[in-house]
Amino acid sequence: MKTLLTLPSLIAVLVTGVPTSSPAKDPPRQKLQFLVDGRTTRAMVWEALGNPSARYERDRIQTYRLAGKEQDGFIIRDQPSEHQCRAPHLSWGGTSHSLVLVFDAAGTLRRHSLVKVN
Amino acid sequence: MKTKTLVITTLLIAALSAIQGCVVIPTPKVGNYPDSRENVDEHTPGRFRVGVTTREEVLLTLGEADYISPDEEVISYGWNKLAAVVFLMPVGWTGGGGPVPGRSRFLVFSFDKAGVLRSCQLRDVSPFSSTQDRNAAMAVAPPAEYRLSSVRTANLKVSYRSNEVAVASAQTLRREMDAELRAGGLELRPGTNAFTIQTTLLRVRTDSGWTSVEYSVLFRAHDQQVVARMTGRVHGAVSEPKKGLGKVIDRLTDQIVEGTREELLRALGRRAGAEIMAFMQSDGQTQEAGKKRK
Numbered sequence: 001m002k003t004l005l006t007l008p009s010l011i012a013v014l015v016t017g018v019p020t021s022s023p024a025k026d027p028p029r030q031k032l033q034f035l036v037d038g039r040t041t042r043a044m045v046w047e048a049l050g051n052p053s054a055r056y057e058r059d060r061i062q063t064y065r066l067a068g069k070e071q072d073g074f075i076i077r078d079q080p081s082e083h084q085c086r087a088p089h090l091s092w093g094g095t096s097h098s099l100v101l102v103f104d105a106a107g108t109l110r111r112h113s114l115v116k117v118n
Numbered sequence: 119m120k121t122k123t124l125v126i127t128t129l130l131i132a133a134l135s136a137i138q139g140c141v142v143i144p145t146p147k148v149g150n151y152p153d154s155r156e157n158v159d160e161h162t163p164g165r166f167r168v169g170v171t172t173r174e175e176v177l178l179t180l181g182e183a184d185y186i187s188p189d190e191e192v193i194s195y196g197w198n199k200l201a202a203v204v205f206l207m208p209v210g211w212t213g214g215g216g217p218v219p220g221r222s223r224f225l226v227f228s229f230d231k232a233g234v235l236r237s238c239q240l241r242d243v244s245p246f247s248s249t250q251d252r253n254a255a256m257a258v259a260p261p262a263e264y265r266l267s268s269v270r271t272a273n274l275k276v277s278y279r280s281n282e283v284a285v286a287s288a289q290t291l292r293r294e295m296d297a298e299l300r301a302g303g304l305e306l307r308p309g310t311n312a313f314t315i316q317t318t319l320l321r322v323r324t325d326s327g328w329t330s331v332e333y334s335v336l337f338r339a340h341d342q343q344v345v346a347r348m349t350g351r352v353h354g355a356v357s358e359p360k361k362g363l364g365k366v367i368d369r370l371t372d373q374i375v376e377g378t379r380e381e382l383l384r385a386l387g388r389r390a391g392a393e394i395m396a397f398m399q400s401d402g403q404t405q406e407a408g409k410k411r412k
Contacts, residue, residue: 054182056190057233061174063182093153098181102174111174115181117155 029073032099035112042107049076052101064099065092070114074099092118154198157181162195162225163238173233184224191231196224198245221245 034040034048045062052062066074077095096118102111150156158180166176173193177183183193199221222243228236 054186056173056177056186061177063177065182091153092155100178100181102178111178113178113181115157115179117157117181 027075029068029075031073032070032114035101035109037109037111040109042103042109045101045109049099053077060103062101062103064101065095066097066099066114067094068096150197150199155181155184155195156197158195158197158225160223160240163240166227166235166238168235168237171235173227173229173235176227176235190233191229192226193229194224194226196222198222 030048034044042059042062049064053065054063055061056063065077067077068074074097096116098115098117100113100115101109104110162180165179173190176193180195184196185194186192222245224241224243226239226241228238230236
């Protein structure tokens with residue numbers, strides 16, 4: 001009787017298998033050591049971080065939305081959707097920092113700051 | 119004994135049934151709505167000095183703004199207060215709940231032409247207010263005078279190994295680019311705040327045997343950030359799908375046109391200028407009609 005009860009259970013386990021989860025691929029992380037005032041260029045920033053999330057004063061000031069911690073490297077957050085652009089939406093969910101970069105007329109980084117927003 | 123147990127069980131079930139549904143716990147002083155920014159509050163204005171602090175310093179201190187006017191003389195930061203937390207009492211094995219947004223608050227910074235802080239106002243908006251009221255609180259209303267700082271051309275130059283490949287790629291890319299823009303809801307349409315004015319393809323045969331194709335897309339928007347994002351979309355639409363066929367030799371050549379309407383007409387040529395003027399008129403009529411309906 002015991003065998004009769006155990007056998008279907010064993011078959012069920014074999015058929016269904018043990019659930020496994022494939023490790024989720026982590027998005028690339030970016031450290032910010034390459035940002036050096038007076039040395040880093042706008043092209044280097046674009047190469048490393050992609051499109052900024054916002055631009056001001058004819059691209060003199062650019063911002064990026066970041067997630068994570070400085071020591072682990074940051075994940076560059078997706079830019080806000082078109083919807084958010086049209087109707088201001090106060091959503092900073094998932095974003096931990098705002099990186100603000102100020103360039104000079106030649107496109108060289110003059111000042112920058114990492115602002116914790118969340 | 120049995121009767122007593124039955125009575126207690128019945129009373130317990132009745133009590134649980136009575137409290138099924140929502141339990142709202144008001145949280146007036148707990149803080150902000152979960153996805154709201156946390157680095158701005160009612161005390162923030164004290165960190166800046168009118169007549170001294172610049173726009174650059176405000177941005178470096180508070181980070182990306184939630185709104186910037188087309189002329190960049192107004193930038194706003196907002197946050198949502200948490201009104202309450204709702205708990206849905208368990209029915210069977212399920213239950214739930216969540217935070218309820220409360221009033222929105224905005225800090226509206228106004229700057230002069232030189233970018234020096236002129237004023238900083240705190241505005242309060244009810245969670246039940248319309249989008250229009252919220253936008254007005256953040257000074258999002260379309261400007262009375264269309265400023266051309268919100269017009270931008272995205273230029274791309276791509277070189278191909280042969281003329282035939284260049285022509286075929288140009289046609290394909292043009293279709294892809296148009297589809298990409300339509301997918302983003304960016305077509306020319308009054309009442310929206312962003313659209314394309316024109317896309318042009320210029321083919322130039324170079325001495326080295328490569329054929330250079332130049333794509334030029336012109337945008338206009340009330341919001342400069344929208345324009346920046348759209349130029350990014352064009353770069354993606356044009357350059358990414360055709361990697362290998364062509365070589366993008368200049369993907370960051372953005373030209374910003376700034377000036378009055380008349381200067382725009384002169385700078386952009388008769389055809390594009392006429393299209394912009396036509397849109398402005400229809401957009402203006404739309405806004406006027408909206409005002410009359412009110």
